[in-house]
Amino acid sequence: MEKKPFVTRDQVEEIVKSHPTPFYIYDEAGIRRNCEAVRKAFSWNKGYREYFAVKATPNPYIMKILGEYDIGYDCSSEAELVLSDAVGADGSHMMFSSNDTPACEYALANKLGAIINLDDITHISFLEGIIGKDFPEIMSCRYNPGGVFTLSNGIMDNPGDAKYGMTRMQLFEAYRQLRDHGVRKFGIHAFLASNTLSNEYYPKLAGQLFELVAEIREKLGIEFAFVNLSGGVGVDYKPEDPCNDIAAIGEGVRKEFERVLVPAGMGDVAVYTEMGRFMLAPYGALVTKAIHEKHIYKEYIGVDACAANLMRPAMYGAYHHITVLGKEKAKNECVYDVTGSLCENNDKFAVDRQLPKIEMGDYLYIHDTGAHGYSLCYNYNGRLKSAELLLGEDGRISEIRRAETLNDYFATFDGTVFADKLISK
Numbered sequence: 001m002e003k004k005p006f007v008t009r010d011q012v013e014e015i016v017k018s019h020p021t022p023f024y025i026y027d028e029a030g031i032r033r034n035c036e037a038v039r040k041a042f043s044w045n046k047g048y049r050e051y052f053a054v055k056a057t058p059n060p061y062i063m064k065i066l067g068e069y070d071i072g073y074d075c076s077s078e079a080e081l082v083l084s085d086a087v088g089a090d091g092s093h094m095m096f097s098s099n100d101t102p103a104c105e106y107a108l109a110n111k112l113g114a115i116i117n118l119d120d121i122t123h124i125s126f127l128e129g130i131i132g133k134d135f136p137e138i139m140s141c142r143y144n145p146g147g148v149f150t151l152s153n154g155i156m157d158n159p160g161d162a163k164y165g166m167t168r169m170q171l172f173e174a175y176r177q178l179r180d181h182g183v184r185k186f187g188i189h190a191f192l193a194s195n196t197l198s199n200e201y202y203p204k205l206a207g208q209l210f211e212l213v214a215e216i217r218e219k220l221g222i223e224f225a226f227v228n229l230s231g232g233v234g235v236d237y238k239p240e241d242p243c244n245d246i247a248a249i250g251e252g253v254r255k256e257f258e259r260v261l262v263p264a265g266m267g268d269v270a271v272y273t274e275m276g277r278f279m280l281a282p283y284g285a286l287v288t289k290a291i292h293e294k295h296i297y298k299e300y301i302g303v304d305a306c307a308a309n310l311m312r313p314a315m316y317g318a319y320h321h322i323t324v325l326g327k328e329k330a331k332n333e334c335v336y337d338v339t340g341s342l343c344e345n346n347d348k349f350a351v352d353r354q355l356p357k358i359e360m361g362d363y364l365y366i367h368d369t370g371a372h373g374y375s376l377c378y379n380y381n382g383r384l385k386s387a388e389l390l391l392g393e394d395g396r397i398s399e400i401r402r403a404e405t406l407n408d409y410f411a412t413f414d415g416t417v418f419a420d421k422l423i424s425k
C-alpha cells in the first residue's frame, strides 16, 4: 500500500522550532484506531486480552493509551515490570514472558502478581528456590515444537534453532510438576515466527496450540485458562508488502477455536496475544534532517540521525520506507544511500534507494518505526538518544520523552571525572 506520513512538512517545520531533529513521533489517532480494530477482531472470545510487548515501545504515555483499551503488558525484564506497575497495571494485566531470567526478576514478577510464563522446565525448581513452595494459582509454560514453521507460502521461521521454550515432552512434565506444586489454572504460550505477513499465522499457531492443550488437559486432568499466541504479526514495511488484516486473523483463530476447543468442552478458554510490532510500528516515525550530501563513487545523503537512533536497518538489513516531506508527489529521480554519522559503514537507513532530489535541510520521514525503533537505541560513538513526541488526536504535540543530553551520557561516571568541567547543554 502507498505509504503516507501522518505529519506534513509544514507541521514538522513548526515542531522543530521547539524540538530539533532527529525525533520519534507517534500518532495517537492511529494507535487508537488500531486498538479498536484488534479488540473487535477478537471480541468473539470472552476472555480475550492483548498484552502489549513492552520491549517494542517502552514509553509510559504510549502504554497508558493502550491501557485504556484494557490492554495488558508483556514484560521480560525488571524495567518493563516496573513500567507496567507505574502505569497502573495490576497483576492480571502483566504477563512475564522472560527467558534466561535473573532470580530478582522472578521475585518481582511474583510480588506484583504478574502471570509468570516459564521459558524452561528447569525454571520450576529455580522459581521454587526464590518463592518457596507457594506457587501462584495460575501459571504458563512456553512451548517450542522444534523443526520449521511453515505456512502455505513457505517456511516462515525456524523454531528448532530458537533458544526459547520447552520441547513437547518437557511441556507435559512441566505441567505435571506445576500441578503437583498446587498450581490450579494453566496457560500455554508459543512464538514461532516473527514479522509474519500472512493472515494464516495466528490461526495455524492457534490450531496447533488448541489441539495440544486439549490433549494435555485430557492426559493430566488440568484446566487451561488461556492460550497465548504471543507476537509475530507483521507489518508491511515495504509498499509492495501484503497487508495483514486483523479482522481476518481474528476470524481465522475463531474457526480453529470452534473446530478444536468448543467440542473439547473448553469453550471458556481465553485467547491472549502479545503483539508489539503490529500495535505500534506503523504509528511511529523517525524524523531526521538532511545535513550533508556527498558525491563519490555513489551518491550519499547524510542525515542528523544515525543507527544509534534506529538500529533495524544496520542490525537486520531491515527496510524502512522513507518519504521526503513536502516532496510526496515528486518523481523518484535520484538514487541515494542515506547515511548516519557512525564510524560504521552499515550505518545506512537506505541503500541504493530511489528518492526525489534531496536538498540540504529537507526532512526525511522514516516510516514504521513505532515499534522496535526507539527501544533499540544505543549510544555508540557517544550519540545521544532522541526525544519521543506524541501527535495528539487534537493535533497538538507533546514531548513524551526528552532527548538525552551529554549529562545523561556521562551520568554513570563518578563526579570527579568532570569536577572542573561539568558539561551542561
Ligand SMILES: *Cc1c(COP(=O)(O)O)cnc(C)c1O
Pocket (backbone or CB within 6 Å): 053, 055, 056, 074, 076, 097, 191, 194, 195, 230, 231, 232, 233, 274, 275, 276, 277, 278, 371
Ligand atoms: C518480542 C516479543 C513479542 C512481540 O513481538 P512482535 O514481533 O513485536 O509482535 C511478544 N512476545 C514475546 C515473548 C516477545 O519476546
